[in-house]
Amino acid sequence: MEPTDPTYRDFARWARQTLEDVARDCDVQVFRASGPGGQCVNTTDSAVRMTHVPSGLTVVSRESRSQFRNRQLCLQKLRAQFERRAVPPKVRRATKVPRRAKERRLAEKRQRSQTKAQRGRIDE
Numbered sequence: 001m002e003p004t005d006p007t008y009r010d011f012a013r014w015a016r017q018t019l020e021d022v023a024r025d026c027d028v029q030v031f032r033a034s035g036p037g038g039q040c041v042n043t044t045d046s047a048v049r050m051t052h053v054p055s056g057l058t059v060v061s062r063e064s065r066s067q068f069r070n071r072q073l074c075l076q077k078l079r080a081q082f083e084r085r086a087v088p089p090k091v092r093r094a095t096k097v098p099r100r101a102k103e104r105r106l107a108e109k110r111q112r113s114q115t116k117a118q119r120g121r122i123d124e
Helices: 008-016 019-024 039-043 067-085 099-117
Strands: 026-031 047-052 057-061
Touching: 008 067, 019 026, 019 067, 026 067, 047 067, 057 067
Parallel strands: none
Antiparallel strands: 026 047, 047 057
C-alpha cells in the first residue's frame, strides 16, 4: 500500500486508535544505536525505527537500552504526531489595513525621508 497525502481527519482517526492498532500498521526496523551508553549500546540492536505505512510518518527511538521500551516510545511518538497533525488548519480571512495605520506608516516614511535628506553635505 503506497502512502497518500493524509488529511487531518485521517490523523484524528489514527490518534484515536489504540497503540496495538497503530503498531499493526507499522513497519519496524531495529538497529544498533550510537552515542553514549557503554558497551551495551554497541552490541545490541536496541534502537527502533517505526514507519507508519498508511501515513508515511517515521519515528526513531534510541533513548532506552531495551528494545521493547524503545518500541513503546516510538508508538507514543507516533501518537503525538497524529494528535499534532489532527488539528484542522485555521481558516484565514483577508482583513483590511485600517486607514489610521496607513497614515501612521506614511508619516513615519516621510519623517525618515526628511532625516536622510538632511544628512547631505553642506555647501559653503
